[in-house]
Amino acid sequence: MNPLRFLLVSACLCAVPPVFADEQAPDTTPGPDIDRTSERVLLDACGYLRAAGHFSVNVEASYEDVLTSGTRVEYHRQASVVLDRPNHLRIDSESDKGRRSFFYDGKTLTVYRPDQGVYATAPAPDTIDAMIDAVEARGITMPASDLLLNHPCEALGEHLQTGTYAGLHYLDGGWYHHLLLSSDAVDVQLWVAQGEAPVIRKLVIIYTTKPGEPQYRALLNDWSFTPAIDSATFTFTPPADARKVAFRDAGTTEGGAQ
Numbered sequence: 001m002n003p004l005r006f007l008l009v010s011a012c013l014c015a016v017p018p019v020f021a022d023e024q025a026p027d028t029t030p031g032p033d034i035d036r037t038s039e040r041v042l043l044d045a046c047g048y049l050r051a052a053g054h055f056s057v058n059v060e061a062s063y064e065d066v067l068t069s070g071t072r073v074e075y076h077r078q079a080s081v082v083l084d085r086p087n088h089l090r091i092d093s094e095s096d097k098g099r100r101s102f103f104y105d106g107k108t109l110t111v112y113r114p115d116q117g118v119y120a121t122a123p124a125p126d127t128i129d130a131m132i133d134a135v136e137a138r139g140i141t142m143p144a145s146d147l148l149l150n151h152p153c154e155a156l157g158e159h160l161q162t163g164t165y166a167g168l169h170y171l172d173g174g175w176y177h178h179l180l181l182s183s184d185a186v187d188v189q190l191w192v193a194q195g196e197a198p199v200i201r202k203l204v205i206i207y208t209t210k211p212g213e214p215q216y217r218a219l220l221n222d223w224s225f226t227p228a229i230d231s232a233t234f235t236f237t238p239p240a241d242a243r244k245v246a247f248r249d250a251g252t253t254e255g256g257a258q
Helices: 003-013 036-051 128-137
Strands: 054-066 072-084 088-095 098-104 108-113 118-123 160-171 174-183 186-193 200-207 215-224
Touching: 036 160, 036 174, 036 186, 108 128
Parallel strands: none
Antiparallel strands: 054 072, 054 215, 072 088, 088 098, 098 108, 108 118, 160 174, 174 186, 186 200, 200 215
């Protein structure tokens, strides 16, 4: 589970009373120090995504590598995401590593690299959550994977240490709830929309335990909860000149921060 997922999970848990508390010894471990407004905004954002049967969003991300010399190298990625719960997903992305598309139909995952004219397929679990875990175990990073889970705030997590509401701050023509969160490994800032659709519009993650404290930033634009979906959206039809290759072995990584 990656850092943002831990933070979202922990924020939700801190609002849930313990079950059978009268049968347990008192827990003297200090809990997360999160103010009520931050807690409410996080719960609203998690609940809204959890309730969405389908959505689409565009992601513009940048991420850093910090060289041994201390020099920062920044990379960029753009991705378009279409999700249809519980088990259909399409991601088209472009980054310094080239273009790449993911097609998941609940049975099979296909990764297509049009720049290289190759694609790979593999049997996949029957839920988005299990598929993402299986893919990441193979060393493949899926853009915005934290936001794609069927239940983004359900799993257990205990890493959130602080949560502060910074107020309403300006972003891209509007005013958004600005949250400052921290764990033992990352500092996170979230900008969450006001109103009936509390979507996350921007996030910044600082990896405080890594050398040089590299950063990850993402803008999430063009959220739609009524996306155009047809039978071909999640189905890969290989071009005539495309070549099928073996799927990535477990444990292989791409390099780079994200």
